Amino acid sequence: MIDPVLEQTGRYLKLLEELDLRLVKVIDTHIHADHVSAMGRxxxxxxxxxxxxxxxxxxxxxxxxxxxxxxxxxxLSLTALHTPGHTSESYSFLMNDRVFTGDTLLIRGTGRTDFQNGDPYDQYHSLFDRLLKLPEQTLVFPAHDYKGDTVTTIGEEKAHNPRLQVGSAEEYAELMNSLNLPNPKMMDVAVPENLRLGLRMDAQARVRAHPAEDILMNWPATEFRLVDLREESERRRDGVIPGSLHMPYDKFAAFCGASGELRQVAERKPVVLYCAVGERSTLAVEIAVEAGITNVGHMPGGFRYWKTVGGPVEFYGPSIN
Ligand SMILES: [Fe+2]
Structure with a gap:
């Protein structure tokens, strides 16, 4: 799910149930100013x-x-495209014949560039050097459309989007800087809320926590087994904690199954789960305990925190992205 809205959470959950789907990932294209994201919920x-x-x-x-x-x-595979301009952290996501453009490219419009580190020059390059270089028949699904339209194409927008009928970055910036739009009504609420949707350290620490500092005091860890929940791409990109096993979170329920690897490891030694920042490991502890595996805890703050306290890191292969 991409760019879900808090008030619609009930509708999403009902639909997931009706269609018998499991939600595995939620993506926000950027920090939204006009609504609170449903990501945390x-x-x-x-x-x-x-x-x-x-x-x-x-x-x-x-x-x-x-x-x-x-x-x-x-x-399925989505390719992340950094398309700054509406905000400095705006991304688009390309999947085969379609691209999800957030607020970078809208239907007959483009996202405003006058707050949240927005920049019309960045946006011009994100549009003209990246998104508009996609094949003309590429379907475009923006984050929203206030008129109720849902989909367009790159070709249609090239021909009919009034913001794209410019000859240079300067001309585009002049156009964007002359819009004088009022701030979104929800902005003062939505932006701070959307910056702190994550499971913070205090919440993570309440769930069977093994702080990184404690683990390092008795390093190397012989009393328990560290298990990495991150995906292969993250492990290759950021490195791993030496000696840890790998059980990716998206298959975690299977690792907890009757003959699952986690169950077998936990029978011999206590297990300490870790991920990137501690969110997945917190949720994984709950999954393991529900499956009856009680010999399991996690490391709050994850790999990011591990690095800040000087924990050893090992790299083991070339990046796969
Ligand atoms: Fe936005």
């Missing part, structure tokens, strides 16, 4: 992974992606 309800671009100022996001990195979802 959906994570709490479904234990999905929250995703944003690496430039996002949000405090805790389960998984961050950089420009041109891939996001895998059960056989």
């Amino acid at each position: 959906l994570r709490d309800a479904t234990r999905c992974v929250t995703v944003m671009g690496e430039q996002s100022p949000a405090d805790f996001v389960s998984m961050r992606v950089g420009d041109n990195e891939k996001i895998g979802i059960e056989g």
